[in-house]
Amino acid sequence: MSRTPRSRRPRTSRRGIARTLTHLSLVVASVVVLLPLLVVLLTSLKSEKEMANDSGALQLPDDLLNFDNYVTAFQDGRMLSAFGNTAFILLFSVTGTVIIGSMAAYAIDRYTFRFRKLVVALFLVATLVPGVTTQVATFQIVDSFGMFDSRWAPIVLYMGTDIVSIYIFLQFVRSIPVSLDESARLDGANAFTIYRKIILPLLKPAIATVVIVKGITVYNDFYIPFLYMPSEDLGVISTSLFRFKGPFGAHWENISAGAVLVILPTLLVFLFLQRYIYNGFTRGATK
Amino acid sequence: MADTTGTDTNEKDTTGTGPTGTGRPAERAARRAEAAPAARTALARGRDRAPRGLRLRRGLTPWLFLAAPLVLLITFTYAPVANMVAYSFTDWDGVSPELSYTGAENYVELFTRPELFEVFFVSGYYLAASVVQIVVALYFATVLSFDVRFRNFFKGVLFFPYLINGVAIGFVFLYFFQDGGTLDSVLGLLGVHSDRAWLGTPVSANVSLAGVSVWRYLGLNFVLFLGAIQSVPGELYEAAELDGANRWHQFRYIIAPGIRPVLSLTVILSISGSLSAFEVPFIMTGGATGTETFVIQTVKLAFQFNKTGLASAAAVVLLLIILAVTWVQRRLVPDDKVDLV
Numbered sequence: 001m002s003r004t005p006r007s008r009r010p011r012t013s014r015r016g017i018a019r020t021l022t023h024l025s026l027v028v029a030s031v032v033v034l035l036p037l038l039v040v041l042l043t044s045l046k047s048e049k050e051m052a053n054d055s056g057a058l059q060l061p062d063d064l065l066n067f068d069n070y071v072t073a074f075q076d077g078r079m080l081s082a083f084g085n086t087a088f089i090l091l092f093s094v095t096g097t098v099i100i101g102s103m104a105a106y107a108i109d110r111y112t113f114r115f116r117k118l119v120v121a122l123f124l125v126a127t128l129v130p131g132v133t134t135q136v137a138t139f140q141i142v143d144s145f146g147m148f149d150s151r152w153a154p155i156v157l158y159m160g161t162d163i164v165s166i167y168i169f170l171q172f173v174r175s176i177p178v179s180l181d182e183s184a185r186l187d188g189a190n191a192f193t194i195y196r197k198i199i200l201p202l203l204k205p206a207i208a209t210v211v212i213v214k215g216i217t218v219y220n221d222f223y224i225p226f227l228y229m230p231s232e233d234l235g236v237i238s239t240s241l242f243r244f245k246g247p248f249g250a251h252w253e254n255i256s257a258g259a260v261l262v263i264l265p266t267l268l269v270f271l272f273l274q275r276y277i278y279n280g281f282t283r284g285a286t287k
Numbered sequence: 288m289a290d291t292t293g294t295d296t297n298e299k300d301t302t303g304t305g306p307t308g309t310g311r312p313a314e315r316a317a318r319r320a321e322a323a324p325a326a327r328t329a330l331a332r333g334r335d336r337a338p339r340g341l342r343l344r345r346g347l348t349p350w351l352f353l354a355a356p357l358v359l360l361i362t363f364t365y366a367p368v369a370n371m372v373a374y375s376f377t378d379w380d381g382v383s384p385e386l387s388y389t390g391a392e393n394y395v396e397l398f399t400r401p402e403l404f405e406v407f408f409v410s411g412y413y414l415a416a417s418v419v420q421i422v423v424a425l426y427f428a429t430v431l432s433f434d435v436r437f438r439n440f441f442k443g444v445l446f447f448p449y450l451i452n453g454v455a456i457g458f459v460f461l462y463f464f465q466d467g468g469t470l471d472s473v474l475g476l477l478g479v480h481s482d483r484a485w486l487g488t489p490v491s492a493n494v495s496l497a498g499v500s501v502w503r504y505l506g507l508n509f510v511l512f513l514g515a516i517q518s519v520p521g522e523l524y525e526a527a528e529l530d531g532a533n534r535w536h537q538f539r540y541i542i543a544p545g546i547r548p549v550l551s552l553t554v555i556l557s558i559s560g561s562l563s564a565f566e567v568p569f570i571m572t573g574g575a576t577g578t579e580t581f582v583i584q585t586v587k588l589a590f591q592f593n594k595t596g597l598a599s600a601a602a603v604v605l606l607l608i609i610l611a612v613t614w615v616q617r618r619l620v621p622d623d624k625v626d627l628v
Contacts, residue, residue, distance in 0.1 A: 016524045018534070022430050022435065023435070023436070024470065025426075025427075025430070026427070026430065026431075026435070026437075026441045029423075029441075029444070029445060030440075030441060030444045030445075032502070033444050033445065033447070033448055033502070035469065035473070036459050036460060036463045036502075037459060039462070039463070039468075039469045040458075040459045040462060041618055043462065051322070056467065056474070056475075057462070057465075057467065057469045057471075057472045058469070058476070062564055066405060078426060087316050091459065099355075100355050100356045100359065101356070103352040103353070103355070103356065103358040104352065104353055104357075106352055107348075107349040107350075107352035108349075108353075109350035111348065113346070113349045113350070114290075114603075118605070119357065122359065122360060122361075122365070123356075123494050126360060126364045127363070127481075128365060128609070128610060128613055129368060129605070129606065129611040130563050130609060132565060133371075133563065133564045133587075133602045133605045133606040134364070134600045134602065134606070135367075135586070135602075136365075136366040136371060136374070136381075136589040136595060136599055136602055137364060137367035137368070137371035137374060137599060137602075138367040139381075139589070140370065140381070140595075141362060141363065141366055141367060141370070156359065158361065159359055159365035159368075160359030160360060160362060160364065161363055163360075166356065173584075180569060191348045191351075195352070198462055215452055216548050219452070220450070220451070220452045220453055222452075222453050222454055222570070223565060223566065227586070227590070237452060238452055238453065238454045239295075239453075239454075240566045241452070241454045241455060242454045242570065245458065252462055252465075254457055255459070255462075255463065258458070259454075259455040259458045259459055260451045260523065262454070262455045263451055263452065263455050265289075266448070266450050266451055266452065267583070269448055270443070270447060274439075274443060276451070278446070278510050278513075278514070279514075280579055281449075281510055281511070282506060282510060282511060282514035285494045
């Protein structure tokens, strides 16, 4: 993206100063972002004794390969079951969101039916209601279905409140030519076959977007699992980490290891899928 | 499941249309087919030999696809809103079968007990933080949309915090603000020996927490702005540069107007985000030392003190404020279509 090819060679010294200041601001921002994370990484590698000696947060650990705290965090923080529960919820809610969102988008774009406008309006207005405000009443509904304190509560809530994905799918369905549907219909395909054999495969880029955006949201969510799954067995990544702090009070070396364990998968996903993630969030927010 | 719910939705539209909707489903389906655009009816006509059942199915088809999303939408968005409004006029505790209608009592209590209202002042810190956040994000988005060395690295670094788990962020910053933690150590390196409990007094605690939320959410604003700026055609900058425009001029006359829709979206998101701040303060302080936000208070009222009625009234107030903000914003910035995808 070299939009200004010539600006690499500063024409005046004033440009040069501006350039230096720009870089300086970027470096400062990077330090502000990275420092808290790096310090937690360093702390997670320190032993209890080192922490007790109070060598200061910026001190390097004696042994850079001391993973004892990770073992403690992984076992006592019940991280294995947390990752399992999170994976379960992720799998169902993301699959559900993709199926539900793409079906709704297909029906809205490809069919003219009565109340079509009303349906679109219902989805639209719902974006204005922030989930946190209605949680007290939503809780009663989830409870009345007997889903409270089960993994299904977050799954249905994630599926039911995701309107953004419908918009993303709608954008893409619109760009698929109707003539494709029609020729398939002449070949005798019914609506479901058209959806499954033609629309769904062509929606791949949109599906990738939704899977990434939704996946990250679900992985990081704290509020819903915290309210709806109080049992310890049902801890997900966020709630298990939250509870882990309790018994370890001021043992920052253990807590740090827990935090790093939780951040690491996100970092890996980010490094591998960077480009898609940026696009996904731009699309998700601007509809 | 899809089948039964499909008929449910269909029954709903029967009640909605009054007398005309009471016809047999097959007739309604036929009417719907008539209403379809020419191309599609032409297609349907080709299959007119088909039995009536098939035509019924064609009318039902969109509803079959919409059944699950609509049921979820109504159950988990509209029903709660309706229930919440209803609860807000009662003294329900959320558990017992009895609840009695108390009129506007909850609302009166909400606006007359100062401690219940104070939480709104806490939102002020987050609002101020979002102003900082938007300005800084705008600056970095502008800078990084031009050719800068290590551009992708900086982009990644600025965005990454947005992807991190909220609980992990809470712990990272609890440690950051510890006595002798990261912040104190860094300040020590710079020769400032501060000895203060950053989360100890209401003002410094709220400023610290709001700072964490800037750290966390800056990346999202930044990426949105960056995407918008890149959708501005590159020739415009070159032309402007030939005309002798400097960076500020380019920002003022090309970038700012070009990203106005995203900017106004960000403003709404920031306001409603500030009012509904929850995770960072809840995880870091649990609402202690004057950091209780509106949502923390509502959750406590409902789930600790069993005051579902009062909590619902609070939630209604919050919802109304957010809707009002959105409405005002729509008035001020008339609906330009966001066309960035």
